[in-house]
Amino acid sequence: xxxxxxxxxxxxxxxxxxxxxxxxxxxxxxxxxxxxxxxxxxxxxxxxxxxxxxxxxxxxxxxxxxxxxxxxxxxxxxxxxxxxxxxxxxxxxxxxxxxxxxxxxxxxxxxxxxxxxxxxxxxxxxxxxxxxxxxxxxxxxxxxxxxxxxxxxxxxxxxxxxxxxxxxxxxxxxxxxxxxxxxxxxxxxxxxxxxxxxxxxxxxxxxxxxxxxxxxxxxxxxxxxxxxxxxxxxxxxxxxxxxxxxxxxxxxxxxxxxxxxxxxxxxxxxxxxxxxxxxxxxxxxxxxxxxxxxxxxxxxxxxxxxxxxxxxxxxxxxxxxxxxxxxxxxxxxxxxxxxxxxxxxxxxxxxxxxxxxxxxxxxxxxxxxxxxxxxxxxxxxxxxxxxxxxxxxxxxxxxxxxxxxxxxxxxxx
Amino acid sequence: xxxxxxxxxxxxxxxxxxxxxxxxxxxxxxxxxxxxxxxxxxxxxxxxxxxxxxxxxxxxxxxxxxxxxxxxxxxxxxxxxxxxxxxxxxxxxxxxxxxxxxxxxxxxxxxxxxxxxxxxxxxxxxxxxxxxxxxxxxxxxxxxxxxxxxxxxxxxxxxxxxxxxxxxxxxxxxxxxxxxxxxxxxxxxxxxxxxxxxxxxxxxxxxxxxxxxxxxxxxxxxxxxxxxxxxxxxxxxxxxxxxxxxxxxxxxxxxxxxxxxxxxxxxxxxxxxxxxxxxxxxxxxxxx
Numbered sequence: 001x002x003x004x005x006x007x008x009x010x011x012x013x014x015x016x017x018x019x020x021x022x023x024x025x026x027x028x029x030x031x032x033x034x035x036x037x038x039x040x041x042x043x044x045x046x047x048x049x050x051x052x053x054x055x056x057x058x059x060x061x062x063x064x065x066x067x068x069x070x071x072x073x074x075x076x077x078x079x080x081x082x083x084x085x086x087x088x089x090x091x092x093x094x095x096x097x098x099x100x101x102x103x104x105x106x107x108x109x110x111x112x113x114x115x116x117x118x119x120x121x122x123x124x125x126x127x128x129x130x131x132x133x134x135x136x137x138x139x140x141x142x143x144x145x146x147x148x149x150x151x152x153x154x155x156x157x158x159x160x161x162x163x164x165x166x167x168x169x170x171x172x173x174x175x176x177x178x179x180x181x182x183x184x185x186x187x188x189x190x191x192x193x194x195x196x197x198x199x200x201x202x203x204x205x206x207x208x209x210x211x212x213x214x215x216x217x218x219x220x221x222x223x224x225x226x227x228x229x230x231x232x233x234x235x236x237x238x239x240x241x242x243x244x245x246x247x248x249x250x251x252x253x254x255x256x257x258x259x260x261x262x263x264x265x266x267x268x269x270x271x272x273x274x275x276x277x278x279x280x281x282x283x284x285x286x287x288x289x290x291x292x293x294x295x296x297x298x299x300x301x302x303x304x305x306x307x308x309x310x311x312x313x314x315x316x317x318x319x320x321x322x323x324x325x326x327x328x329x330x331x332x333x334x335x336x337x338x339x340x341x342x343x344x345x346x347x348x349x350x351x352x353x354x355x356x357x358x359x360x361x362x363x364x365x366x367x368x369x370x371x372x373x374x375x376x377x378x379x380x381x382x383x384x385x386x387x388x389x390x391x392x393x394x395x396x397x398x399x400x401x402x403x404x405x406x407x408x409x410x411x412x413x
Numbered sequence: 414x415x416x417x418x419x420x421x422x423x424x425x426x427x428x429x430x431x432x433x434x435x436x437x438x439x440x441x442x443x444x445x446x447x448x449x450x451x452x453x454x455x456x457x458x459x460x461x462x463x464x465x466x467x468x469x470x471x472x473x474x475x476x477x478x479x480x481x482x483x484x485x486x487x488x489x490x491x492x493x494x495x496x497x498x499x500x501x502x503x504x505x506x507x508x509x510x511x512x513x514x515x516x517x518x519x520x521x522x523x524x525x526x527x528x529x530x531x532x533x534x535x536x537x538x539x540x541x542x543x544x545x546x547x548x549x550x551x552x553x554x555x556x557x558x559x560x561x562x563x564x565x566x567x568x569x570x571x572x573x574x575x576x577x578x579x580x581x582x583x584x585x586x587x588x589x590x591x592x593x594x595x596x597x598x599x600x601x602x603x604x605x606x607x608x609x610x611x612x613x614x615x616x617x618x619x620x621x622x623x624x625x626x627x628x629x630x631x632x633x634x635x636x637x638x639x640x641x642x643x644x645x646x647x648x649x650x651x652x653x654x655x656x657x658x659x660x661x662x663x664x665x666x667x668x669x670x671x672x673x674x675x676x677x678x679x680x681x682x683x684x685x686x687x688x689x690x691x692x693x694x695x696x697x698x699x700x701x
Contacts, residue, residue: 040523040528041519041520041523041625041626042626043624043626043629045523045528045529045624045625045626046528046529046624048528049528173671199669199670200669200670200671201670201671202670202671202674204629204630205630205670205674206621206622206627206630207427207428207431209423209424209427209428209548209551210424210427210662210665210666210670210673211670213420213423213424213545213666214666214669216544216545216546217544217545219544230529230622230624230626230627231621231622231627231630233622234620234621234622237532237534237535237619237620237621237622238535238548238620240534240535241535241538241539241548241550241551241620242539242546242547242548242551243539243541243546243548244546245546261531262529262530262531262532262622263531263532263534263622264531264532264533264534265534267532267534299527301527301529
């Protein structure tokens with residue numbers, strides 16, 4: 001069924017030189033506890049569900065092929081329902097009461113920032129599995145998703161070249177939207193472009209008639225849509241109904257929110273995004289991965305990039321633990337410091353950058369057509385998460401525990 | 414210039430329609446009957462899901478919307494009979510019971526239908542004035558909002574049922590003594606209220622993302638409109654919606670959605686402070 005995958009496991013096992021007798025001895029050891037916090041109810045449930053599924057698939061595969069260091073994995077999933085206070089409560093419960101060996105999860109950047117100070121008080125590793133606005137320099141956190149230098153530094157120049165220098169921004173009003181908009185301002189300035197309008201929308205707002213007219217008044221060449229959640233996604237339907245008809249770019253649409261599957265065409269026509277994963281990737285590795293996923297979850301509407309990253313997170317954890325031969329964060333970080341923390345993911349080989357503990361990704365620019373068909377416009381190859389390292393974050397030397405943005409840079413020491 | 418003027422009217426009509434359609438059902442259930450219906454958003458969601466389901470089965474949109482409203486109304490009658498009926502003398506308990514109902518319904522929908530349903534798309538049609546383009550369907554929504562107000566006026570002011578219903582809401586014991594079947598009146602009124610909530614969901618279904626918690630985006634606006642409107646559905650809710658729509662439209666246009674939302678809620682706080690009985694208390698007094 002999945003011979004390529006099994007072969008990989010076998011090779012990995014052989015590389016580590018684990019002998020059969022040791023595996024037997026270890027089989028009696030208690031399972032590794034993986035704490036997972038993902039929203040499977042509430043406003044973001046449709047995105048969170050694939051994250052839970054990706055984690056379940058990875059755990060099942062890893063357990064079937066002998067576990068991690070011979071130990072089975074026990075997945076403990078709690079549903080914070082999109083509530084940041086519940087993220088903190090459940091985070092404490094997993095870390096302090098269940099004493100999980102690793103914590104994974106969080107959808108919005110607000111939930112991640114709510115969780116991070118709690119994780120920082122422990123020595124438990126934390127994997128954040130979304131693409132996000134970037135900048136977190138924290139030794140406890142390993143980021144599996146794409147960041148602005150992989151998404152905006154590719155997308156925005158392409159949009160400016162293809163459609164023009166005037167952009168209008170619609171962003172969700174919380175840290176993700178605000179910082180992403182800041183990235184857009186910086187990159188547009190470097191390109192000599194102009195931000196003709198910025199509108200921050202409170203979460204939960206679903207009516208956009210005024211926004212649509214503000215856009216038409218500002219006459220942009222294209223839109224940057226970083227609106228978040230089911231309610232705000234109604235923008236696309238309403239803009240299409242009003243015949244707004246502008247090219248759009250985003251770091252979260254299509255591959256993350258699968259709006260092109262949820263809305264009737266042509267609402268998402270002319271949308272562009274840069275992504276390390278989208279379900280339409282058709283390389284042999286990706287096809288094999290999609291087949292396994294749909295075999296286990298036949299009703300999945302779309303394997304989004306968060307779900308995909310959540311799946312990778314467990315394999316990355318496995319690779320780190322097995323290379324370090326330890327489940328301690330400090331030992332795992334020694335492996336990361338060598339620059340050799342890599343896995344063969346369905347998108348290709350991805351590695352953790354030692355300075356920032358963010359992941360390199362193969363990035364592609366995709367566009368959506370009038371029938372919601374997805375086309376790859378440009379393949380950027382592998383892009384490193386270089387920005388944090390360039391501005392002076394180096395987790396191999398110093399743990400900043402901070403989130404940097406273009407306007408909030410580390411102090412020069 | 415005329416484009417700007419029309420744009421102002423269009424934006425006002427859009428917010429007004431949203432407020433009226435989301436609040437009309439609640440105005441009856443909460444405003445008149447005094448039931449704090451926390452499941453109001455779920456009846457809206459019900460209308461939206463039934464509409465999309467029927468359209469996917471090949472039913473024309475307009476008929477699907479009417480059937481969805483009727484479905485929500487019938488479910489409302491059933492809920493009144495099974496749950497709400499027991500709480501007319503205990504309004505705070507009705508809050509808990511309907512809230513529990515709302516939680517059960519959203520979670521069940523999540524489990525049964527899944528976390529997201531594919532939308533059906535807004536009916537085609539847009540027109541241009543000056544540099545702006547507008548969706549025709551949004552004006553249909555405005556028309557429906559006005560029709561709902563007119564329909565409510567006729568039902569509650571011009572029919573025998575309306576007279577008996579208003580009498581029952583004012584003094585149930587006296588109405589009963591005069592031979593009104595108050596139990597049935599309550600059930601029908603509740604059904605009309607939830608049917609209007611279903612109509613709201615049905616009308617907005619083509620323009621929105623369908624998720625089990627979608628009702629929540631309507632609930633704040635609907636409660637706010639009904640509360641500042643006061644007890645009289647027609648003399649309260651309609652002017653409340655006009656007033657809030659003006660404030661929200663002006664602030665949205667000049668300062669964006671955040672200020673628009675904050676401004677509307679600040680206005681609500683001020684009105685409740687000055688007129689605890691809502692706008693209709695002033696209007697009704699003037700009318701006398």
